[in-house]
Every structure is written in structure tokens, then in C-alpha cells.
Amino acid sequence: MAGSSSVLEDGSTLSRIDRALFRVETVLALFGGLAVFGLMLLAVASVGGRNFFNQPLRGYVDWIQFAMPFIAILGVSYCHRLGGHIRMDILVGRLRGRALWLFELLSTLLVLALMILLLWGSWAHFGRSFDLGRPLWSADSSIDIGLPLWPAKLVVPVAFGVLCLRLVIHVIGYARAFATGVERPVAVPLIEDAAAQAAHEAEAVSGFEEDAR
Amino acid sequence: MTSIEIGLWVTAGLLALVLIGTRVAFAAALAGLVGLVWIFWSKKGYDAGELSWAIAVAVKTAGQVPHSKVSSQELSLIPIFVLIGYLAYYAGLTKALFTAAKRWVGWLPGGLGVSTVFATAGFAAVSGASVATSAVFARIAIPEMLAEGYDKRFAAGVVAAAGTLASLIPPSAILVIYAIIVEQDVGALLLAGFIPGAFSAVIYATMVIGMAMVWKKLGPPVTGFSWGERFAALPGALPIVFVVLIIIFFIYNPFGGDAWGTPSEGGALGAFLVFLIALWRGMRWKEFKSAILETAKLSVMIFTIIWGVLIYVRFLGFADLPGAFSDWIQSLHQPPMVTLLLILCAYAILGMFMDAIGMLLLTLPIVFPAVIALNGGEAVTAAESAFGMNATGCAIWFGIIVVKMAELCLITPPIGLNCFVVAGVRPELSVQDVFRGASPFFVADALTIAGLVAFPAIVLYLPGLLLGL
């Protein structure tokens, strides 16, 4: 199971588009992370309000449910760029060159098709909750305090749209690699051997001890 | 073709996608989507004119799942648990724990190994993820062990194995996921992980001491700490104790009064405390930002598997595969315990190739109803059941066992993620070294699982206090 990989960069157009999109993805992921932090503060406020002021936060559960799609989905493309979604590369990891790029291309095309369909499906889901003719444009609201749900539902097609762009870059990258037969193409996640991959995993938690002092 | 047959074909397709390297979350979503199209189209007798209708209905049904399934209060525990872990690194809690453990139990045979086990168990109480835990301790504990002349494989094996404790000892992302799939009380499951986690840690420690006594060169004791030094090491580790107590008190008050809140609130308060410590220890925007981004990345990774697999599960609901599997399991002519052990063996094999969360999400929707049926159904009393517990008890007991199984898979070849991580952090160690060093703990884990199966009270005592089982 691989949980990360590396992406090569150069001055080509594809690589520049890759990096530009990565900046957008990073901002979205940062919003998702800040939403986690906000969730934590919300809970602290709720506990504090209840115990010290006998004034619990009205609609606490509604707010959590509202925030969850931001946390869970907004960063989906960021995670994909970093090769963070889990896969089993025990078989493809043994392939080299064109054979490898063919499999990667095939699998990326399948995922792109899936994500385009889910973009449609999640947009329809958003559409059912959104009505310009109604107060707050809301055609679906939460159970307790009647929060309009369409912004939370809109998060999904937005994140999936960005992921579709990301997948298009990967399709082009793999197709070019297949055509040229290069060993290490740019702008696509490369499978690493176990050691490099684990070093990558560990990088996430490295330097903390030193930095923290 | 019956819907059961469609279910089996689609499941086979899912496995094929995973094998050719499609990311598990997307493979499951794709299989589920195709399956939904198939089911809806079959309802219309495969009429060519109805295919576009079937696709539209399937796409819209699947398109609901990501938003609808992640919008849950219980699932909000997962990002909070992930955040606690990352903030804890910045708060310097890991190093403090290891130092304290070393000064208190280092004098035992294999003392640094024992210290690693207990420090990891302590860190597990603020960290929700096994892999991150192993990565951290590989950096802290292995160099010290090597400096004291410990066998490098032994040192690596201890770290890889002890890291798995993080998923049993609460907080644990994987226990939350289990609780949600099987619709059980999250607090009860988190509480249930405590004693088995501690039990598992004690077995690891015993194993380390035993091995160090038999093979003297594996690891010598580390002595010479004064009582003053021992007590001086405690304050640094104290925040962990506070966080653990907060989380426990928000689930269950051991002194018999009211608990202080819900698990979600306890987790958030714990995270807030660790955040304050990290600030005090010098965390600034740069470190905060990377903690936030890492939290976002790991949370998204987990949630993508969740919604991807739940699209597949939605398809299973339309195909009614879980019901069919459950009927089949019940029709087997053998003692229920034998069937249960066979299921566990299947998990052991599957786990050699899959990661823990993906494996549980994919299998539980089918396996869990079958296990409950095996025990005697939803309404069974403890006295009449096959395993001597009611349905709620069985759900919790099976959950802890299965999570322990999934954790065992993190140290088994060929794909044991914890071993890869440890080898990656220490250039002097090959993956083979780590796997070999971890193999004795494979035996320890098998013993632990046997203990949990034979004595369900180890699992059920604490949640029983909460739920009155």
C-alpha cells in the first residue's frame, strides 16, 4: 500500500500548469485544515458555554455537519497531487517504462470518467438544495436551526471539479510518457521503492522535535 | 441474472481494479457506480432505451453519498484525533515520554525496548494513527537503542510493532470508523479499546523482557538513574496524562458521577490543550500551517476511502448482498466459533495485502451482519447466544478483535506499512531487517487475539460500565 509519491518538475507547460494547480489545491486544503481547527474551537466554546454560562451553543450539531464536507472533501485533489490516496502497487510497482505508463494511463482514465460522473451527480445533489427563488436560496435546511445546506453541498462539485483538472494533467502526462517511453516523466506521481516511500511518510513527522524547541 | 450475482461480479471487478493499482477509494466508488447502473438497468429488463435512465439514476444516487455520508457528528472525531497527533509532535510530547519511560523502566532486561513499548502506548493515547506513531519513535528510540548496543533488527521490530498500539488505545480513528459502519456507540468502542490496548502492551513488554533474558546480546538494561532524575522526567510527560484523563472523563466518569460530555467534545478539548502546549513550546505559524496541512491531507485520505467505499456499500444495499452472505454463513454446518475463527483467518490473509481502514470498510458491511447473525441475531440474550454476549456486546467484542487483526497486518510481509516506515526513517535498516525483527511480535499479537477471543471480559468490562451490558 503506497501512501505517497513524488512529482518531478521542469520548465515545460505541463509542469507549469501542474504547479499552478497545486497552489490552488494547497489553498483549498488549508481551508479544510482550518475547518478542523474551527471545529475544535467550536467544541471548546460549546463545552465552555454549557458549563460556565449555562448557555450551550444553539445548533452545535448542525454546524458540525455543515463543516464536515469542507474538512473531508475540499482537499481531495491536494491529497491526490501528493499521491496520498491509498493504492496497492504490488503489481504495477514491478512494471517499468511503457508497460507501467499504459497501466497508469488506463487507471487514471477510469478514475477521470468516475469523477466526471460524480461531478455531475454531486452537482445535481447541490441543485436540489438550491433555489434562487427562496429565502437564503435554500431548498434544504438542517434539522435544528434550519441552516441552509447548499454551501456545504456545493463544496463537493467544486472539489471534484479541481480533481478532474488534476486527472486531466495526469492523463496527458502518462500519455506523453507512454508515447516517448521516458523513464521518469514530469507532472505525474511516480511510484517509489519502499524505502523512498517510507522516507516520504516519515518526512511528514520529521524535524518536529528539533523545530519545536 | 439475480442481484446477488450482480453483486458478486461487481465485487470481483472491484478486486481487479485494486490489483491493477487503482486507488482503493476510487476503485470502490467506480465499482459501486457501475453496480448501481447494472441494478437499475436490470430492473428495466436491460431495455436499450432505458440505459441512459439507469445511468442518470445511478450517478445521482452515487453523487449524494460524498456530502451525505461525511456530514456526520461522529465522523468529526476523526479529523480531531488526527489533529491531536500532529500537534503533539510540535508540543514535544513524544521525546518527553520516551525519556520518562527510559528512566523508570530502563533497568529491566531489554530495558530500552520496554521503554519504547510503554512510551508508545502513552503516545498512542493522544495519537489516532499507527503509522505516524511508528515513524516518530523510529526517530527517537532506535538511535538510543543502537547507541546502547541493541541488536538493530530487534530495535526496529519493537518500534514497528509498538506503533500498532495507537489504533487500539483511544483516541483511534479506526475504532471510530468501525463504530460508524456497524452503528454502535462510539464512546463504548473507544472505551473498549483501553484494556486490550494495555493488555497488548504488557504482552509486548513481556516478550521483550523474555527475549532479552534468553539472548543477552539483544539488549542490555540501562541503569544508573537516580530517583531525582526519575521524578524530574515526569512533568514533561504530564500533559499526556491530562489529555488522556480529559478524554476518559468525557466518555465515562470512573468515580461514578456524570461524565463531562460526549466523546467529540472530549477529543476537541484534548486537542485544544495540546495546541496550547505546542504554542507554549514555541509552535508558530510555519509549524502550525504544516500541522494543519498534514491534518487536512490525512483526514481527506481517510474520508475519501469512506465515501468511496460507501458508494460501493450503497450498491450492496440495492443488491442485498449482506443479507445473502449472512444467510449463507448461518447455513454452514459447523460450530459458530469455528466459522468466526475462519473469518479471522480470512482477515489475516487479506490484511497481508491491504491497508487496515480500506479492508474494514470493504468487508464489514457484509461480514458484520453475518457475525451478529452467527451470535444469534439482534435480539439474542447473552445466555442464548453462541458467543455468550448480547448483540451490542458482540459488536464491540468483534470490533476490537478485528481492529487488532488489522493492526497485526501492519507488521506482516509483504505489505506491512509500519515496517516500511521504520526502514525508511533509518537508512541503516533494510525492510527485511525490520520484518525479521517484528516477526516475534507476530506471535505476541496472535497470543493477544487468542486472549481476546477466549476472554471477552477483557474487551467488555469497561464498555459494560457505560452501557450496563
Next chain:
Amino acid sequence: TEWNVSVWGKRRAFTEHIEKIAELVSEKTGGEFTMNISYGGLSKNTENLDGIQIGAFEMAQICAGYHPDKNPSLTVLELPFLGVNSLEMETEVSMKLYEHPAVQDDLARWNATLLMPSPMPQYNIAGVGDAPKTLADFKGLSVRATGGIGSAMETVGAVPTSVTSEEARQAMDSGVVKAVAFAPHAHMSFGTIEPAKWWTTNLNPGTVNCPVVVNTDALAALTDAEREALLGSVEEALAYYIDFYNNETMAKWGPLLEEKGVEQITYSDEALKEFRAAAAGPIAAQWVEDNAAKGLPAQELLDLVTGVIGGGS
């Protein structure tokens, strides 16, 4: 014809009319028309209307208050203190409302046709700690009550607190809330009766309205015999449901309260009148204002409901 039916939770009093109607329909059509009832496998409960509109399944149970903006017209039946005091009356007023064109239009956005209600008794409050013997005692009481019932509790100084129904028991054990408002069957199935020390017998602040709906196209696609079998079974299914609720669920409820030694609090007529004056009028007026803004004939719907209740009692 085979229909998929999406409900949630486990089989319970609340779903017995659906089980019954499936049985009746199959009998009457000689097995030609069957229903496949799925408890949670096809959809999340708050997305059942979406599934109906998509056409993923043909029949579903929904609760209006779970998503007020999806079905604003139905939430009139969830206003506090409408004065409904029996399942029969709840059924009658629901059926009358479901016939109103504005309500049918509201559901038509979801391609849904209202089939029958799942009448529930009035919510009442089970709690721990000191029992609120008078309305003044409600001041500062943290109570799990959502929507209109929450607003009603707020008018007497209680503090409505959000917890999910699954977490209600734990919230009560942990002091997050002191009291929980549920119908009796829910107090039993969610376990909130276990720690409870007291129970209000006649506060009756309202209930939720949970109709069973069918996909309009699927209904139209049935053969005449099948449609007749379905629509002609509603009355019998509801009668079975009400009988089941009254004789199975409520028959267990009283003895359970006795056995657990739960203090039963009955308020005087004056106290209830005072509560109603504080809560019912203003909340209903607010409802009319909000829903008129959504283009509903809100006052007319409210008058319809109060008219049926006034005539029936």
C-alpha cells in the same frame, strides 16, 4: 412490479404500517406487486426525498422536520401546542393537510405523492435531576428538543441543546442535557428512559410529522389493480399501526414507568394554558410569516389544521 422502499433504523412501531401495507398489497395482487423494505440500505434518512426525486426507489418514509426547507408546507403539523391528543386525530389532520393543493405542489417538486402519515403521539419530556413541577422550574433546564418544540421550550426559559437522537442517552448520562423530548417509543428505543427520574405526562408540546411518500411516476406506472391495492390498503395499514402503537408500545410504557419508579408529572390546566399563551401564538405567527415568504398560503394551511383539530375535539 417490485418496489424498493427506503426507511431507516430498525423495524419498530413507527414502521409497522409500511410492513403491513407491503403485506396487504402483495396479498391483494396475488404476489404481483411486492415491496422490498430496506432499513437504511438505500439512503440516509435525510436524503429520502432526494432518492424519490431521482427515482432510485419508489417509496420512502420521511420526517418533515429533518429538512424543513425541503417540505415547508408539512412543518405546520410540527408547530407546538396544536392541541392534538390522539393518534386518530393526528392521522385525520395529516390526511386533510396532505390533500391541500399547496402541500401537494410542495411535494411535487420532489416528484413525490403523499400516501399516509406515521402518526406519533405528542412528545413529552423525560429527565434527570429535580423535576420541573411548575413552568418556572423549566428556567435553565437544558433539554434536547429540536425545531418547533425547541423554540417552545425556549419560551419558558429552558435551554434547547443539539444532540443527535443516537447521542441523546449519552448526553443525558453525561449531563450535557438534563432532559430529552421524545415520543414514548423513542424514549424506549434510544434508552433515554433508563436514566430518567421523571416524565411529563401532559406537557404535549408537539410532535414531528413523518409521512410515507411514493414516487409519482412509479405510482402512475402501476396497473389499475395494483394502484387500487395500494391506495385501498392505506386505511387498514393505518388502523393496524394505531392499534399496534396503542396496544403494544403504550401498553409497555405505563408499566415501564411504574417499574422504574419514574416520577410522573402532570401539569394543571392553568399552567398549560400559560405555556401555550407564551409559546403557541408567537411561534405560529412567526411560522406564517416565514412561510408566506416562501410563497405558501401559510395562514390558510394553519387555519386548515386548527380547524380540523377544533372540529374534532
